[in-house]
Amino acid sequence: xxxxxxxxxxxxxxxEFLINQNTPHxxxxxxxxxxxxxxxxxxxxNVIATLRTLFQQHLxxxxxxxxxxxxxxxxxxxxxxWNSKSI
Numbered sequence: 001x002x003x004x005x006x007x008x009x010x011x012x013x014x015x016e017f018l019i020n021q022n023t024p025h026x027x028x029x030x031x032x033x034x035x036x037x038x039x040x041x042x043x044x045x046n047v048i049a050t051l052r053t054l055f056q057q058h059l060x061x062x063x064x065x066x067x068x069x070x071x072x073x074x075x076x077x078x079x080x081x082w083n084s085k086s087i
Contacts, residue, residue, distance in 0.1 A: 055075060055077065
């Protein structure tokens with residue numbers, strides 16, 4: 001019986017068996033919750049500040065709340081502003 005001896009440096013596993021060393025992708029969600037609520041998850045502070053400014057300028061902003069621990073921000077709007085053709 002013969003044995004196959006190879007040096008450890010000569011072994012190259014197939015790519016599908018390699019452990020992925022890439023960093024995980026970041027994601028963000030923007031959802032409409034009900035008729036007047038816009039919820040953002042994992043959004044950058046720049047996105048939140050820009051939306052707040054936009055909503056204030058177009059008078060559709062009622063209130064804002066956030067949960068920094070969960071990474072969630074919510075805008076409560078005055079009406080279904082996405083149906084309006086003025087924005």
